[in-house]
Each structure stands twice: as C-alpha cells, then as structure tokens.
Amino acid sequence: MGQIFIYSILALGILGLLFGLGLAVASHIFHVKMDKRVEQVYKALPDLNCGACGYAGCKKYADAIVNHGEAPNLCTPGGSECAEHIASILGLELTATTIRKVAHVFCCGGKEAKLIYNYQGVYDCNAAVIIAGGPLKCDYGCMGFLSCLKACKFDAIRVTDEGMPEIITEKCTGCEACVKACPKNIIRMIPMNASVFVQCNSRERGKDVRDACSRGCIGCTKCVKECPVNAISMDEGLAIIDHSKCIVCLKCVKVCPVQVIHHVNPVNAKEKICQQS
Amino acid sequence: MVTSKNTKTFKGGIHPDLDPYLTGNKEYFKISPPDKVRIPLQQHIGAPAKPLVKVGDTVTVGQKIAESTGFVSANIHASISGKVTAVKKFPVAIFKQSVCIEITADDTDNNLHTPKKQDWQRLTPDELKNRIIEAGIVGMGGATFPTHVKLSPPDTKKIDIIIANGVECEPYLDTDRYTMCNFPHKVVEGLQILMRILNCRRGIIGIESDTPDAIDVMRKTVANLENIEVLALEVKYPQGAEKQLIYAASGREVPSGGLPMDVGAVVNNVATMSAVYDAATTGKPLIERSLTIVGRCIAKSVNITVPIGMLLSDIVSQLGGFVENPSKIIAGGPMMGEVLYSLDIPVTKGTSGFIFQTQDEAVTFSMGPCIRCGRCVDICPMRICPAQIAQAIEFGNFELAKKLGLADCIKCGSCTYVCPANRELVQLIKFADQQLKKKKGL
Numbered sequence: 001m002g003q004i005f006i007y008s009i010l011a012l013g014i015l016g017l018l019f020g021l022g023l024a025v026a027s028h029i030f031h032v033k034m035d036k037r038v039e040q041v042y043k044a045l046p047d048l049n050c051g052a053c054g055y056a057g058c059k060k061y062a063d064a065i066v067n068h069g070e071a072p073n074l075c076t077p078g079g080s081e082c083a084e085h086i087a088s089i090l091g092l093e094l095t096a097t098t099i100r101k102v103a104h105v106f107c108c109g110g111k112e113a114k115l116i117y118n119y120q121g122v123y124d125c126n127a128a129v130i131i132a133g134g135p136l137k138c139d140y141g142c143m144g145f146l147s148c149l150k151a152c153k154f155d156a157i158r159v160t161d162e163g164m165p166e167i168i169t170e171k172c173t174g175c176e177a178c179v180k181a182c183p184k185n186i187i188r189m190i191p192m193n194a195s196v197f198v199q200c201n202s203r204e205r206g207k208d209v210r211d212a213c214s215r216g217c218i219g220c221t222k223c224v225k226e227c228p229v230n231a232i233s234m235d236e237g238l239a240i241i242d243h244s245k246c247i248v249c250l251k252c253v254k255v256c257p258v259q260v261i262h263h264v265n266p267v268n269a270k271e272k273i274c275q276q277s
Numbered sequence: 278m279v280t281s282k283n284t285k286t287f288k289g290g291i292h293p294d295l296d297p298y299l300t301g302n303k304e305y306f307k308i309s310p311p312d313k314v315r316i317p318l319q320q321h322i323g324a325p326a327k328p329l330v331k332v333g334d335t336v337t338v339g340q341k342i343a344e345s346t347g348f349v350s351a352n353i354h355a356s357i358s359g360k361v362t363a364v365k366k367f368p369v370a371i372f373k374q375s376v377c378i379e380i381t382a383d384d385t386d387n388n389l390h391t392p393k394k395q396d397w398q399r400l401t402p403d404e405l406k407n408r409i410i411e412a413g414i415v416g417m418g419g420a421t422f423p424t425h426v427k428l429s430p431p432d433t434k435k436i437d438i439i440i441a442n443g444v445e446c447e448p449y450l451d452t453d454r455y456t457m458c459n460f461p462h463k464v465v466e467g468l469q470i471l472m473r474i475l476n477c478r479r480g481i482i483g484i485e486s487d488t489p490d491a492i493d494v495m496r497k498t499v500a501n502l503e504n505i506e507v508l509a510l511e512v513k514y515p516q517g518a519e520k521q522l523i524y525a526a527s528g529r530e531v532p533s534g535g536l537p538m539d540v541g542a543v544v545n546n547v548a549t550m551s552a553v554y555d556a557a558t559t560g561k562p563l564i565e566r567s568l569t570i571v572g573r574c575i576a577k578s579v580n581i582t583v584p585i586g587m588l589l590s591d592i593v594s595q596l597g598g599f600v601e602n603p604s605k606i607i608a609g610g611p612m613m614g615e616v617l618y619s620l621d622i623p624v625t626k627g628t629s630g631f632i633f634q635t636q637d638e639a640v641t642f643s644m645g646p647c648i649r650c651g652r653c654v655d656i657c658p659m660r661i662c663p664a665q666i667a668q669a670i671e672f673g674n675f676e677l678a679k680k681l682g683l684a685d686c687i688k689c690g691s692c693t694y695v696c697p698a699n700r701e702l703v704q705l706i707k708f709a710d711q712q713l714k715k716k717k718g719l
Contacts, residue, residue: 116618120641122701127708132618133373 037089038066044085045075050153050175052076066090076100076174101189102172103156103179107142108199108260110162113213114138124150129183138212140202142186151181194243196253198223199262203236217260223252284486286511287521289658291691293514293612295448296638299571299578302490303451305459306579308595310387314356314586315377316342317369320625321415322422323349328378334361339389339562342378345413351423351626352413353378354562356584358385370608370622371615377623380586391559397466402474405557412556413626414563418446418517418546419609421627424553427545428474430538436475440526440544441468443484443491444510444517447610450630451569455580456548457484457491461498467550468505470557475543480505481526482547487512514612515689519544521658533685563626572633574601583624589631590620605639607632612690645698653692653702659685663692663702670709675716678709 042062053074055061064070065086072092073083079100087094119128119135125147128134134143144163156171157178167178169192179187186201198217202209206218219237231245232252239261241252253261319325326343336342336355343353363379397405409425416422430436441464443453457464468480482499484492486509499505510516510525520531522544529540537544545553548566555561567582576597583592589606593599607614608622611632653663661682669678683706692702 117616120643121704122644122708124708126712127704130704130707130711131616132371139373 035066038062040089041065041072041086044078044082044089046077046082046173048077048154048173048175050077050173050177052173052175076176099191099193101174102169102192103167103174103176103187104190104194104197105142105148105165105167105187106197106199106201107140107164107186108215108262109136109138109141109213110144110160110164110215112215113141114211119143125181126183134184136212138202138209138216139204140184140186140200141213141216142184147181147183148178148187151177153177191243194241194246195248195265196241196243196246196250196261196263198232198239198241198260200238200260203238205237209237214258215260216258218258220257222255222257223261226251226255284509284511285525286513286516287524287658288660289656289691290513290515290521291656291694292512293448293694296573298573299449301451302454302488303569303571303578303580305455306577306581306596308581308583308587308592310357310382310584311587311591312382313362313379313588313591314584315367315379315588315623316353316356316586317367317375317377317623317625318343318353319372319375320353320421320585320627321351322420323347323351325376326350326353328364328376330361330364330378332361332364335359335383335385336361336380337385338387339391339564341413341562342380345410345423349423349426351415352411352562354413354564355380356564356586357382358387359383367623368619368621370617370625370628377586389561389564391561394558397470397554397557398473400557402476405470405474408556408560409553412552412560412562414549414552414556415626416546417548417552417566417626417629418442419613419627419629420519421625424545424549427538427543428471430475430543434538435541436477436538436543437541438479438481438527438543439468439471439475439477440522440542441480441482441547441550442517442519442522442544443482443488443495443547444522445485445488446515446517446629447612447614448514449569449571449632450610451571451580452567452629453547454488454491455567455569456551457488458494460551461494463551463554464495464547465498465502465505465550467552467554467557469502470553471543471545471550472504477543478504482507483510483522483526484508485510485512485516514691515658515687518658518687518689520687533682566624566626566628568624568628569630570596570633571630572603572635573638574599574603574635575633576600585626586623588620589617589622589624592624592631593620599633601635603633604636605634607634612694613688642699644701647700648698650697652695652697656691656695658689658691659687661685663706664700666709667700667702667705670705675709675713678706679713683709683713 042059045058047058049057053061065072072086075082114137115135116137117135123145125145128145136143142164148165149157154171154173156168157165160166200217202216209216209218217238223239224232229245229247231242232239253263324347327346328343330342338358340355341352342355345351359380359382362381366374367377369375414424443457445453472480482495492509495507508526523542531540552563565584569580571578606617608617647664666678666681666683686706688703690703
C-alpha cells in the first residue's frame with residue numbers, strides 16, 4: 001500500500017523536475033530584452049488610452065517614443081508637464097513647450113436656429129444629416145442630437161438649457177473624439193487659455209446666415225478692422241480669431257453687431273495639469 | 278388584388294396596407310411648359326456632369342448643356358428653350374442643395390425638332406449605343422444608373438436575358454402602366470434595340486398582375502414576336518426591385534455583392550426602354566419624363582409628363598393647388614422615397630412621382646427596443662437579418678454589421694414597415710453605410 005504513495009510521488013516529482021528544467025531552458029532561449037525606459041515612460045503617461053497622440057494606446061505610444069524616436073509632446077491629456085517628465089527620463093531636450101488644447105463648440109444657435117423640417121428618426125447627428133443635410137436651415141449649425149456627447153469618454157460635455165453641447169474645459173483631455181464625431185465640423189480645438197470666440201461656424205453670405213439664424217456671423221468684418229493686433233481674419237464670410245495673437249482687449253466683443261463674439265473666463269492651464277498629476 | 282398560382286414572384290416581401298383612394302389607375306393630365314426650369318447636374322449615379330453653358334447664353338430645347346465626366350456619368354440636355362439665368366446651388370431632393378442650371382423660357386420655339394425617323398435596324402450595335410450615351414439616358418425607375426454602363430458588360434460575361442421592368446417600383450405610382458398602355462411599341466422596340474446591342478436572344482417584360490390592361494396591351498404587341506415574353510407577376514412589394522425581378526422572371530439569384538450581369542441579366546425600366554427607342558430612332562435626348570402625382574390633399578391625383586427640371590411648385594399650381602395643407606411631401610414612392618422640405622424642387626430623370634400626405638396620414642412614432650419577433654427576417658427580400666444588423670449598428674459595431682450582410686440591403690423599407698416596435702431599421706442601415714464610406718475615405 002505504502003509503495004503506491006512512494007511511486008506516485010516519485011513519478012510526479014521526476015515529471016515536475018523535467019518540466020521545470022524545460023521551462024528554465026526555454027526562458028533562456030526565448031528571453032525578450034525589455035527596455036526599462038518603455039515602462040518608465042508608460043508610467044509617466046496618464047494612461048487614459050484616448051488615442052489623441054495617434055497611437056492605439058498609452059503603451060504603444062510609450063514604445064514609439066523610446067524605440068521609434070516619436071516626439072514626447074504628443075500627449076494632450078498629459079500636457080507640457082508630462083512631456084517634460086518623459087523628456088527627462090529619456091534625456092531629451094524639449095524644443096518648444098506647447099499649450100494644451102481643448103475642444104470648443106463653435107455654434108450658439110440653439111433655439112434661434114430655424115428648422116426646415118421636423119426630424120423623426122434615429123437620434124444621432126450622423127444619421128440626421130443623411131436627410132437633406134439635417135433639419136436646420138443653417139448648413140453649419142449644431143442640430144443638437146449630441147453625437148459628441150456619446151463620443152466623449154471623459155464626461156467632459158454637458159447639455160445647455162437650449163439642448164446644445166458645451167465642453168467642460170476642466171474635464172476635456174483634448175482627445176478629439178468629439179471633433180471626429182461631429183458631422184458638421186462645429187467642434188474645433190483651441191488653446192486652453194483662449195477666452196474670446198466667434199461663436200459661429202457658418203461660412204455663408206450674411207443674408208443667408210440671417211435667414212437661417214439670428215445668432216450667426218454675418219461676415220461684416222467690423223471685428224477685423226477693430227482688432228489692434230490683427231488677430232482676426234476672414235475665412236469665406238466667417239471671422240476667425242488667431243488665439244496666439246489675441247490680447248483679450250475685448251474690442252471685437254463690443255463692436256460685433258450680432259453679438260456672436262463671446263468672452264468666457266479662461267481656465268488656468270497650469271493649474272489643471274497640477275490637479276491631474 | 279389578383280393573385281393566382283400562375284404568377285411568379287420572389288421569396289419574402291410584403292403586401293402594404295394601401296389607401297384605396299390613392300391606388301389604382303390615374304388619369305393623364307396635360308401640363309403646359311413652365312416658364313423656368315432648374316436642371317441639376319447630378320441626376321444620375323456617378324460623377325456629376327460638367328456644365329457647357331454659362332449665365333446669359335441662349336439655349337434651344339434638346340441642346341446639350343452639360344456633358345458627362347466619366348464612364349459612369351451622363352449628358353444633360355436643355356428641356357426648354359430660353360436663356361440661362363443661373364448656374365448655382367439650388368435645393369434639390371435627397372441632397373440639401375446641388376448645382377443646377379436655371380433656364381428661363383423666352384419667346385423662341387419650344388418644340389423639339391429632331392431629324393427624320395430612322396430605322397434602327399440599319400444601325401450597328403455601336404452606333405445604337407453611342408446614341409444612348411449622347412441622349413444621356415439613365416435608369417428611370419428611380420436608381421438613375423446610366424444605361425450605357427449596363428450595356429457594356431465585360432467580355433467574360435455573356436448577357437442572355439433582358440428584362441423590361443414594368444412593375445411599379447412602389448405602391449401608388451402609376452407611371453409604368455401609363456407608359457406601357459400608351460406607348461407599347463416604343464417599349465417593345467426599345468427592348469429589341471437593347472437585345473440587338475447586347476446580342477441577346479431573350480427578352481421578358483415583367484408586369485404585376487394588378488394592372489391587367491397593361492398586360493393585355495403588351496401581350497397584343499408582342500404577339501408576333503417569338504423571343505419576347507410578357508410575364509404576369511404576383512402583386513407584392515418590392516417586386517419591382519432589380520434582383521427580385523430577376524429571381525421572379527428567371528429563377529436566377531444575383532450573388533451577394535454582385536451585379537445582375539453576373540447572372541447574365543440586364544434589367545431596365547419600361548420608361549427607359551421608351552427613351553432608348555426615341556434616342557435610337559430620332560436622336561431625341563432624355564428631356565422629359567412621366568410621373569405620378571398622388572395625395573388626398575392635392576386637387577388632382579394624376580399622371581403627367583413634364584420637362585426635366587420643372588419645379589414641383591409649378592406642377593402643383595397647374596394642378597389646382599392643395600385642398601388641404603400637406604404635412605409630408607415625398608419624392609418617389611411611399612416606401613423608399615425621400616422627404617422634401619421645399620416645393621421648389623426640380624423633377625429629375627429619376628423622379629417617378631410625388632406623394633403628398635396630410636397630417637393624419639403622415640405617421641409619427643418613436644423607436645422602441647427590438648422585441649425579437651423575427652417579422653423583419655421573414656419578409657426581407659434579400660434574406661438578411663435586419664434586426665441583428667440594426668442592433669450591431671446601434672452599438673456602433675459597423676464591422677459586425679458589414680459581416681452580417683449590410684451591403685446586401687436594398688433599402689426597400691419592408692422591415693421598417695412590418696416592425697411592431699417601430700424600429701427605424703432602414704435609416705440605421707443607411708447611417709451605417711454612410712459611416713463605413715466615411716471610414717474608407719479617411
């Protein structure tokens with residue numbers, strides 16, 4: 001009786017020894033050299049996997065920085081602090097510090113935008129534009145079916161009383177998912193410290209804009225003439241503010257005849273990065 | 278409704294619950310030429326045509342005003358004589374706006390002068406085909422596929438059957454019956470012309486059995502012809518769809534992702550046949566088409582023949598206006614048509630009718646969750662599973678939807694019609710189609 005125990009223990013013990021030896025040999029033969037820096041860079045990244053850098057996730061991006069010489073400042077959620085951290089790990093020197101970018105909805109039409117028909121169907125902007133480009137008379141305006149809200153993974157979009165999406169700058173990581181989701185290209189990326197916006201996206205002629213919505217840029221060019229630092233330019237009947245030049249003198253806000261240039265208090269970009277890390 | 282065991286058909290399909298007031302034969306109403314037409318440059322599938330005229334030019338009826346810009350494209354001709362007053366974006370059906378050539382009529386002669394009738398049998402197949410290309414003929418059933426493309430199969434594919442589609446593509450429309458009853462010779466000879474071009478020996482004219490007068494007329498016309506046959510088909514929607522018609526008429530099934538020419542068949546609408554005959558004998562370009570105006574809120578429900586580019590508002594005013602304000606206007610049929618938001622919409626080569634619905638008729642509902650009853654699967658004429666595809670789309674999984682046969686959908690609307698949960702199946706599929714196209718483009 002006792003022999004059975006001895007034999008089985010011996011047999012299993014020898015088998016285990018053999019397999020153990022096999023594994024030991026295999027681990028030597030198939031050893032993969034890991035770059036410790038990849039792990040370090042990965043830890044420095046915010047690990048949100050948002051895809052804003054253009055890679056499939058933070059791990060892929062870390063690998064690309066270390067092994068393929070990718071620039072260390074592509075991470076929008078991490079911002080300049082993250083870029084500096086990565087640069088210090090790799091002993092790189094950052095040539096330019098970038099101001100982090102956030103999304104902004106360039107339309108304030110809301111209930112003022114006129115409808116050409118009542119839309120009944122799939123509640124999605126991309127589905128609504130199939131039917132004559134959407135129910136709004138304005139070809140550039142926000143229809144309010146909130147595809148951007150669905151696309152945002154960070155809960156950074158809220159809905160205003162008029163049913164329009166609004167980006168919560170503090171929460172926006174700059175992953176551009178909403179920019180890609182919007183069929184009308186209303187959402188654009190802006191520097192986080194920007195505070196003056198032309199809240200319209202319509203490139204139509206002034207009369208057509210007025211016909212479609214009372215809150216639209218009519219392309220009168222008054223703001224262009226008023227701006228002391230030439231920060232405003234016209235793009236086919238739409239005023240566009242160059243935020244790198246803007247000095248927030250608010251002269252354009254006062255001169256705009258349709259009150260479409262808005263001033264909002266900027267969020268302190270530096271402060272936000274500290275909050276995250 | 279006539280249904281007998283002798284009538285052929287396809288698998289699946291529905292019998293929509295129709296308003297008897299709007300179905301049935303409509304009278305013909307003569308429309309006088311309009312003062313103004315707007316002719317869109319994109320009236321066909323493929324590349325838009327390139328304008329040959331500019332603002333201020335004088336054009337005569339039948340003059341080529343835009344030429345095709347590729348193989349899958351079509352010429353466009355002036356439908357009235359007059360002056361070009363604008364070449365710019367105007368509202369059109371389907372797209373919000375599209376570039377149109379606006380012609381305002383002047384006092385010049387508005388009759389089309391074509392050369393004397395020629396015997397088409399003396400022309401070679403290539404000459405006949407060139408005439409079709411020159412006349413800018415596209416499929417007039419609604420899909421507006423340029424006809425000459427269908428007539429140019431690759432050498433490896435032999436076409437041995439040509440089907441004239443005399444089945445109304447959708448309920449309420451009555452234009453195909455009108456064409457067959459009034460111009461049966463044109464339809465038959467048009468079919469013969471296509472058979473000559475493709476060197477094909479068998480022609481079929483498919484007609485739904487609820488239009489016995491059209492069947493009688495066509496049977497009489499082809500009585501002496503051995504190689505053309507008139508087939509009575511079961512009354513069912515979508516009997517007029519290309520792939521369903523081929524199956525009903527010949528028992529051949531077009532493979533997934535394939536074209537009718539893959540099974541040796543070509544399908545053309547009877548109105549296209551009639552236009553082919555005109556182009557082959559006199560060189561008359563495609564400048565007018567017949568269509569059905571139907572609705573309870575319009576003074577008359579009629580068949581009319583109008584120049585391409587005539588505005589719907591002009592047609593409505595000639596018919597005596599509305600008796601009640603319409604709540605929904607549809608270009609095309611009730612199942613697949615596109616809703617309009619304006620009356621200033623021009624008639625294009627593919628417009629088979631306009632439907633006006635009152636407040637009561639225009640159904641409004643909100644989409645519910647799928648209850649897995651399987652009705653859409655039972656009736657889908659393409660034998661795909663709309664419920665499953667729609668669910669994949671709702672979750673944003675377009676790749677899965679593609680695997681489940683999204684591309685096979687002909688968007689006939691049968692599934693949306695039968696769905697007890699009011700699911701917008703076809704719109705979801707259209708949405709996914711567009712999203713996949715966008716992804717491909719990036």
